[in-house]
Amino acid sequence: MALLVVPNTRFHHSFISAVTEFGDARMDGAGSVNGAELTALADEEAFERLVISLVRDQQEDAPRAASFVPATSLWMVNDDELVGFLQVRHRLTPFLLEQGGHIGYSVRPSERRQGYASAALTESLGVAAGLGIEQVLLVCDEENIGSRTVIERAGGVYEDSRAGKRRYWIPTGYPNNSQLFH
């Protein structure tokens, strides 16, 4: 079964518990999800607005900050419970080329070390291929052993380190591996 799904309001309950678990920690790949707005997001309508804006962000003409690019936000799920976040940015900006990369992800703390990030990263390569990206850039902090292992196991080819970040490239398999999410 596919691990990555398009954000959907049916994950409201596990979304709230996942974001609560992150606390103040960064939620890489969560897009505009902001733990500081957790109380407001308990409201079903506010959550629906968030889901709509996340899904819409893959469109070129969606509203966003000038320095941001369109991105496909996906949620990692298991047994219909949200276990993590992943985002594929559609192209690189100067900042993403140095510090962010094409793909960001995070797994909720209680669900780590079960292979979710590895499986999600592999699956997301098809998403990137579907966007016409031939190779994706992945970036992690030098000391982020978990993410570094995930990237290297997925076939990441180390290019260099810049400002404390390790930079890797992974071929997506484009055009054969293309996978579309709606």
Ligand SMILES: CC(C)(COP(=O)(O)OP(=O)(O)OC[C@H]1O[C@@H](n2cnc3c(N)ncnc32)[C@H](O)[C@@H]1OP(=O)(O)O)[C@@H](O)C(=O)NCCC(=O)NCCS
């Ligand atoms: C990094 C992160 C995404 C890994 O998610 P995960 O689902 O636990 O990763 P996986 O289970 O696929 O891990 C694959 C391998 O990486 C290594 N690994 C993962 N987390 C590790 C950790 N904290 N310390 C050491 N090795 C780790 C292990 O070798 C693991 O395989 P194993 O459990 O069979 O030994 C998760 O720890 C996280 O969300 N961290 C905070 C956000 C973040 O750093 N995101 C990445 C930004 S670049």
